[in-house]
Amino acid sequence: MTQANIIIRPVETSADRKAFVDLPYRLYASDPNWIPPLKDEVHGLINPKKNPWFGHGEAQFFLAERGGKVVGRISAQIDHLALEQPVEQGMGPGTGNWGMMEAEDETVFKALIARAEAWLRERKMHRSLGPLSISIWDEPGLLVKGHDHPPTVMMGHNSPAYEAWVERAGYTHAKTLNTYEVDITKPFPGIVERVIASGERNARIAIRRVNKKRFAEEASLILSILNEAWCENWGFVPLTDAEIAYVGKKLKPIVFEDLIMIAEVEGEPVAFMITLPDLNERLRDLNGSLLPFGWAKLLLWLRKPKARTMRVPLMGVVKRLQSTRLASQLAFMMIEYIRREAVLHYGSTRGEIGWILDDNQGMNAIADAIESRVNKQYMIYEKAIEAV
Structure with a gap:
């Protein structure tokens, strides 16, 4: 496919995959807020032999070339589990996705998005939703607010120009994902502290750390x-057993027992909160590679990490307790216990919670109650595309 001397071609060889992974390192070389991801991690994400997402999804990756030079990239993908979800929850039959988009200019972007849409049409998709890189559980959404500071671990960063390009390509807003930042060096407001104290007096409630010696069991x-807590959320796609094992293996090196809490009521696990030290603070200087000495620096840091920021990527409470006072109480207790550990043992001063759907009233109310503020917004877009 050509447009204004631009050639769009599928990624087929190892050299193509290398070019696909390497492109952002050139495009963002002068952006102080872009964090170079580990290249091995990106290669693993797009490799069907390594990423269990491909057990229920299919994807095609494309490169854009102009004058023999790679000037853009994009993915087009279909998640067959997403096709089975209710339409009112954001996915559903006929919905395909695109993501991992990078482009030197808008002309390149137009050619890339047109090719991704054509690939989806060829597979009878009639709606294009993105960006998802490559699933809702990876890096969803286009950054539209918060370009002035780096993303935390497992969050994306992109050129501010992309927002206008996507909208001029006919895409409209589908959903906003927010992240919240909070000063964790000071106690939470008095009303929150009273709710926590009340929970501590309740003999039915126990908040415990995870046991890393039983990590596989705890992760499961x-x-x-x-999977239960999020099953009615917009964009939800269930994690398979293979994906759960894969995620657990990836997270294990950056999991610390005092930063992950499980809430039990009368001995039954009903809620959890995962917190991760911001690995991006260490990755910034590695330029995407653990060689020759990056691995040693990272291992040394992981032994006793110090991190300015702690990120809460995931919280959940079983469905029967959602929208109850008990659910909020458990959340506040876990947040407070982890806040104390983060400040005392990791030297942290800042927390980031998210992403959180803009219409998730429960989580937004909790974020407001601890006096956090929205620091980044990611937008997911949609467009009707005519099926062939």
């Missing part, structure tokens, strides 16, 4: 609660 427990 947490993610089973997650």
